[in-house]
Amino acid sequence: MSTITRTWKVNGKPIKVRAPAGRRLLDYLRDDLGLIGAKEGCGEGECGACTVLIDNEPMVSCIVPVGQLADGTEILTIEGVEKKRAGRLLQQAYLECGAVQCGFCIPGMIISSYALLPKNPKPPTQAIRPPLSGNLCRCTG
Amino acid sequence: MKTTEKINIRFPQTLAEALRLQARKNTRGTLLAGGTDLMVQWASGTPPPARATSLWNLPELCEIEVRDDDILIGAGVTHAFLGEAKPIHRHLPALIAAAATVGAIQIQARGTLGGNAANASPAGDTAPALLITGGDVLLASLDGTREVPLDEFWTGYRQIAARPDEIILAFRLPKKGSAKERFRKIGARKAQAISKIMAASRIRVRSGRILSAAIALGSVAPTPIRLTQVEALLTGQALTPSLVAQAEKLAQTSVKPIADIRSSAEYRRWVAGRLVRDALENL
Numbered sequence: 001m002s003t004i005t006r007t008w009k010v011n012g013k014p015i016k017v018r019a020p021a022g023r024r025l026l027d028y029l030r031d032d033l034g035l036i037g038a039k040e041g042c043g044e045g046e047c048g049a050c051t052v053l054i055d056n057e058p059m060v061s062c063i064v065p066v067g068q069l070a071d072g073t074e075i076l077t078i079e080g081v082e083k084k085r086a087g088r089l090l091q092q093a094y095l096e097c098g099a100v101q102c103g104f105c106i107p108g109m110i111i112s113s114y115a116l117l118p119k120n121p122k123p124p125t126q127a128i129r130p131p132l133s134g135n136l137c138r139c140t141g
Numbered sequence: 142m143k144t145t146e147k148i149n150i151r152f153p154q155t156l157a158e159a160l161r162l163q164a165r166k167n168t169r170g171t172l173l174a175g176g177t178d179l180m181v182q183w184a185s186g187t188p189p190p191a192r193a194t195s196l197w198n199l200p201e202l203c204e205i206e207v208r209d210d211d212i213l214i215g216a217g218v219t220h221a222f223l224g225e226a227k228p229i230h231r232h233l234p235a236l237i238a239a240a241a242t243v244g245a246i247q248i249q250a251r252g253t254l255g256g257n258a259a260n261a262s263p264a265g266d267t268a269p270a271l272l273i274t275g276g277d278v279l280l281a282s283l284d285g286t287r288e289v290p291l292d293e294f295w296t297g298y299r300q301i302a303a304r305p306d307e308i309i310l311a312f313r314l315p316k317k318g319s320a321k322e323r324f325r326k327i328g329a330r331k332a333q334a335i336s337k338i339m340a341a342s343r344i345r346v347r348s349g350r351i352l353s354a355a356i357a358l359g360s361v362a363p364t365p366i367r368l369t370q371v372e373a374l375l376t377g378q379a380l381t382p383s384l385v386a387q388a389e390k391l392a393q394t395s396v397k398p399i400a401d402i403r404s405s406a407e408y409r410r411w412v413a414g415r416l417v418r419d420a421l422e423n424l
Binding site (some may be wrong): 045133 | 147149151177180181189195197245247250251332333
């Protein structure tokens with residue numbers, strides 16, 4: 001085991017990280033920081049329920065060892081996204097469209113949707129599919 | 142404690158530092174790039190190594206250099222970065238298409254070209270697209286850099302030609318020039334699917350005659366392979382429906398796929414032929 005110390009920004013707040021280098025970012029967020037919005041679905045990088053933004057790019061936090069995130073890394077989880085205007089609008093849109101059944105995949109879905117908007121503010125349906133294709137919903141198939 | 146937390150991971154800041162670590166048996170670690178294969182394997186039953194050496198974001202591995210006849214792509218370049226590197230798209234369209242089919246965007250943002258090659262899965266999506274370029278892999282060690290032709294890089298099931306002290310530095314990939322490239326992946330669904338079979342082709346035709354043909358398949362053998370018999374059949378010939386039919390048939394008889402959880406041997410053999418037909422009918 002090797003221990004790393006890093007300074008990141010998580011949801012805009014500076015965080016001093018001290019953890020085993022191989023700890024999964026998902027475990028660090030949930031167990032060390034208490035940010036339980038990111039969910040563990042498969043734990044194998046398939047389902048997207050643990051998606052967070054790392055320096056603005058959506059990544060699955062279950063396969064990212066914390067040691068690989070350098071000082072200055074900015075991480076945004078669903079707890080941070082829901083404080084942003086676009087995040088709140090997305091949450092509301094998901095509600096109004098009845099997108100949510102059990103809800104387990106939704107934090108990841110919202111994160112992937114949120115990441116898409118700066119690149120494509122008014123995406124047609126076809127442009128939404130690929131960016132959301134890494135988020136699986138087991139309720140609706 | 143989760144299994145991956147037990148690993149002693151080193152984080153060299155330069156290639157030289159990484160090469161020094163890998164040169165000695167007692168500091169050498171399993172090379173870890175974006176972790177999209179290794180982190181999954183270690184979390185799901187494969188015993189993790191005592192040591193790993195992280196290559197993630199190592200600056201010397203993250204460069205792309207466009208030269209007159211070929212392109213150097215650093216091993217640490219992610220699939221997502223390939224998608225954004227527009228100036229290389231017209232020179233290597235099959236590789237760009239292949240990179241866009243790896244997992245989904247969350248995986249493309251982490252997975253690297255070098256990692257995909259080093260993982261050496263026969264189902265690695267970028268491998269056939271690399272093979273058709275006829276390029277080389279650049280392997281670095283403290284002894285210097287050597288080039289290994291991509292044809293000779295995958296030596297067996299999950300085995301590569303790199304020595305334990307070597308790190309994949311980059312890929313040297315000749316531009317396609319006037320040839321036409323195509324990449325097709327057949328999986329259970331479009332995203333987040335490990336391939337049943339995939340094909341990449343680089344074929345040059347002039348005045349209805351095939352001047353050169355490079356066709357590669359994945360998931361039909363222990364390694365990604367070039368269809369050398371089919372290539373030989375096609376080269377120099379007029380592109381006619383009967384030639385296409387011959388090539389389809391030869392592709393089916395020249396591969397020996399296995400059956401596994403993703404597909405049957407019969408299906409893979411059949412589709413191997415159809416993918417060759419597809420390449421030839423879209424020139």
